[in-house]
Amino acid sequence: MTETLDIQITETQSSKLSEIDFDNLAFGKTFSDHMFVADYKNGEWTDLRITPYQNLSISPANATLHYAQSIFEGLKAHKNDNGDILIFRPEANAKRLIKSAERMCMPPVPEELFMEAIESLVSLDKDWVPNKPGTSLYIRPFQFADDPFIGVRPSETYKFMVLTGPVGGYYSEPVKVKIEKHFTRAVRGGVGAAKTAGNYAASLYPAKQAQSQGYHQLVWTDGQTHEFIEESGTMNIMFVINDTLITPPTSDSILPGITRESALILAKDWGLNVEERPIKIDEVIEAIEKGSLTEAFGIGTAATVSHIAVIGYEGTDYELPTIETRKTSNRLLDALTGIKMGQIEDKYGWIKKIG
Incomplete structure (x- = not known):
């Protein structure tokens, strides 16, 4: 120091x-x-x-x-x-x-x-x-x-x-989430990209309603059309569809997560197909029904990787593939945990050591 x-x-x-x-x-x-x-x-x-x-x-x-x-x-x-x-x-x-x-x-x-x-x-x-x-x-x-x-x-x-x-x-088990189409976490031009207390206060009521229905968290959608996926609860969200890692791009309504950024750096360095792009609810549901969506997970500081086991949408619960089959998210979890614990080489200079 x-x-x-x-x-x-x-x-x-x-x-x-x-x-x-x-x-x-x-x-x-x-x-x-x-x-x-x-x-x-x-x-x-x-x-x-x-x-x-x-x-x-x-x-x-x-x-x-x-x-x-x-x-x-x-x-x-x-x-x-x-x-x-x-x-x-x-x-x-x-x-x-x-x-x-x-x-x-x-x-x-x-x-x-x-x-x-x-x-x-x-x-x-x-x-x-x-x-x-x-x-x-x-x-x-x-x-x-x-x-x-x-x-x-x-x-x-x-x-x-x-x-x-x-x-x-933070989470002791894979989570069950509900796609939220009425309440809004943040809107364009608002403070969604700032890590400010009011964002979390605004999320409590809709999250509580979802929890009363048996869900752990919400999947937030855009505040204008409620057609596009934005975040998962208090985390960024990622999907693996057709062997491609997909996550919504950050904006003034999506918090720029540090764990999210780290995961994308790792995935790109591994040569994985990575897309930062808007993703519609309909695309996610269609991919689940076709079997091409193999992984969905929240990513953030508290849990690092939080596997999503079930996605609820318009009265239907869609069960996702078992955790053991999830190659990308498990690899990311192992790599990020290993770097944080000093068990894997930190070639990115991410670790601050205090003796």
């Missing part, structure tokens, strides 16, 4: 580490001993600090509570057999947070600050990185408006924070 930023560190006097059952880790419920905080005021990021994990005190008039200027990222750290901590593509997360900030009219967090905040925090809480198969340290950087002001305008003050916590798998 480059020693350029002055980060004040206050260590906890009472670690919670001994209380954690690392054999039974839920996702997003356990947090490490410390957190990073920085304040934006008078045009600069100030008061960089790592403190014990604790609750925040904010004004009831806090701008984020009323107008939702809030963005975040998600990435993971793994521990290899040598005890090194490996973080997958943090620079890409830093760049995406900057793009989200621009769209949400927020000051960017410089990449140097983003990287040093994560490295310092993870180094301090390195014993929280689990080493059991299927586990990792989840890292959640986020930024939000901090003005105690009720008025529709960009905030003048902000907080940038980083939390970490050990996690198990």
Whole structure:
């Protein structure tokens, strides 16, 4: 780590580490001993600090509570057999947070600050990185408006924070999804390409309706015609049809996933047929009926690869081929996992090592 930023560190006097059952880790419920905080005021990021994990005190008039200027990222750290901590593509997360900030009219967090905040925090809480198969340290950087002001305008003050916590798998089994043709995750010209909290809030109600019908997640379609596939739940989506890997192109209504980009780089390097193009619902259903669709999966940080076992559409559940037969998605999962764990050569420079 480059020693350029002055980060004040206050260590906890009472670690919670001994209380954690690392054999039974839920996702997003356990947090490490410390957190990073920085304040934006008078045009600069100030008061960089790592403190014990604790609750925040904010004004009831806090701008984020009323107008939702809030963005975040998600990435993971793994521990290899040598005890090194490996973080997958943090620079890409830093760049995406900057793009989200621009769209949400927020000051960017410089990449140097983003990287040093994560490295310092993870180094301090390195014993929280689990080493059991299927586990990792989840890292959640986020930024939000901090003005105690009720008025529709960009905030003048902000907080940038980083939390970490050990996690198990996000999905424990292949998922059953429903194609959504009424509700919309994002529209062209909106904020779908920004990783902002409001996108996820808007998805909760339709997702809950689908879950009450026995589905795990939704497959989102375009907001204008509801004819084209866009995303799967909280992930990008990919299909294998006629031995071709197909995924919708990113746009201002589709989040540019870092795992998605990594998978496409791998697939192209392997010489697989890859197409980034619009894909209609009708094409997917027809391919299932003809037997030419052999794989469908979500891809993202939380699950890496989440196999889709069933696609529901207009009252019919279409069962997809068994997981064991899925050559492309299983190969991608093995390769991405191997790179993240330091078991496969990282020829792309994706891994940031913290000793």
